[in-house]
Amino acid sequence: MKEKYFSTFQLFLLAFFAALIVVAKIALHLPLQLSGHSGIFWMAIIIVSSRVVPKPGAASLVGLTSGIMAAFLGLGDLGALNTLLSYSMAGVGADLALILLRDPENYFCAALAGVFGHMAKFMVKWIFGMIAGAPAGFVALGLAKALAGYILFGALGGFLGALTLRALRRAGFFTYLMEKK
Amino acid sequence: MDQKKRIAAAVVIIAALAGAILAVESFRRGGTLYRTFIPGGFSSACVPVFMDAAEIGRFCEADSAKLKKFGFTDKAERKIQQGWFLRDVILLYADEKNLSPETRVTVASESRNKKADLTWRDVAERKNMIILGMSKQGRLKLVSIMKGLDYREQWVQEVDRIEVAR
Structure with a gap:
């Protein structure tokens, strides 16, 4: 029988990470009036998920799943399709970056993958704003400033993800995962 | 690598x-x-001016050269808004004798789905500074310091129609 790309256990883990992104988006708020500051949470989660399930497509699946959940919960300010696509693209962007950068436990690689993912999300919002003609909040605030915010918080999120992964490794989580797989 | x-x-x-x-x-x-x-100037098509549904003229770049420019500093962003009085633009095509203080003047933008309904009394009053300015993209925009039309949200960008109804 043909082996499935993701095992049931891996799919369970990815679904858990997706739910964690949505919960983080709802529950965690930083008192920063800066565009993209929530990226510090969800890019960290996406980077961790890409190493916990070390297969290309894992981050994309987390993005897609969290996007579906967020769309159903009515999150986002530009409608369900925008929410679905922006969450999904955050995962796809991180996934594509990790194909090039490979090691999400490396601080630089993780930070850059975080930037890619977060920029992909930014681009979806930007393109939607252009098509709809209704400027997204970040356009009104100044696009360059908003883009800089997305890059900064994407990088911080990626870095936080790498820190988490190293802590998980020290705690023996990956040895535990090898046994479970 | x-x-x-x-x-x-x-x-x-x-x-x-x-x-x-x-x-x-x-x-x-x-x-x-x-x-x-892209050099400055009217980059868009001329703006038609209607009186009682009949087109009486089109305001183009060449016409703007006949008028004097005025301006003010907008209170929100402290930027200079410069352009031609809407009054002067209308009078290029309409006779002032045909306009009463209650004559309605509508400046609209179909692309932005916005319009400003004014009276000739408001438009004719120069201290209201009801001006057709030019945006960076070379499109006309209606700006003013008149109460009720003194915020950016109330201004009409990408003006594509001026209508006078007696």
């Missing part, structure tokens, strides 16, 4: 993407790049 080269490639890609986004946005919103490559 070693790790350093991969990181360098990623940084280059991010810089290129950010640059592309900013360049496209600059063109789209009439920023520095737009002004560098």
Whole structure:
């Protein structure tokens, strides 16, 4: 029988990470009036998920799943399709970056993958704003400033993800995962 | 390819993407790049002026040269808003004798789905500074300091129709 790309256990883990992104988006708020500051949470989660399930497509699946959940919960300010696509693209962007950068436990690689993912999300919002003609909040605030915010918080999120992964490794989580797989 | 080269490639890609986004946005919103490559002036079509549903003229760049420019500093962003009095524009095509203080003047933008309904009394009063200014993209916009029309949200950008109804 043909082996499935993701095992049931891996799919369970990815679904858990997706739910964690949505919960983080709802529950965690930083008192920063800066565009993209929530990226510090969800890019960290996406980077961790890409190493916990070390297969290309894992981050994309987390993005897609969290996007579906967020769309159903009515999150986002530009409608369900925008929410679905922006969450999904955050995962796809991180996934594509990790194909090039490979090691999400490396601080630089993780930070850059975080930037890619977060920029992909930014681009979806930007393109939607252009098509709809209704400027997204970040356009009104100044696009360059908003883009800089997305890059900064994407990088911080990626870095936080790498820190988490190293802590998980020290705690023996990956040895535990090898046994479970 | 070693790790350093991969990181360098990623940084280059991010810089290129950010640059592309900013360049496209600059063109789209009439920023520095737009002004560098596309010279100023009326870049759009002339704006038709109607009186009682009949077109009495089209306000074009050549017509604007006949009028004197005025301006004011807007209170929100402290920017100078400069252009031609709407009054002067209308009087290029209409006789003042045909206009009463209660004559309705509508300045509209179909593309923005916005309009400003005014009276000739408001328009004729110069201290109201009801001006047709030009945006960075070379499109006309209605700006003013008159109460009820003194905020950016109330201004009409991309004006494509001026209507006078007696």
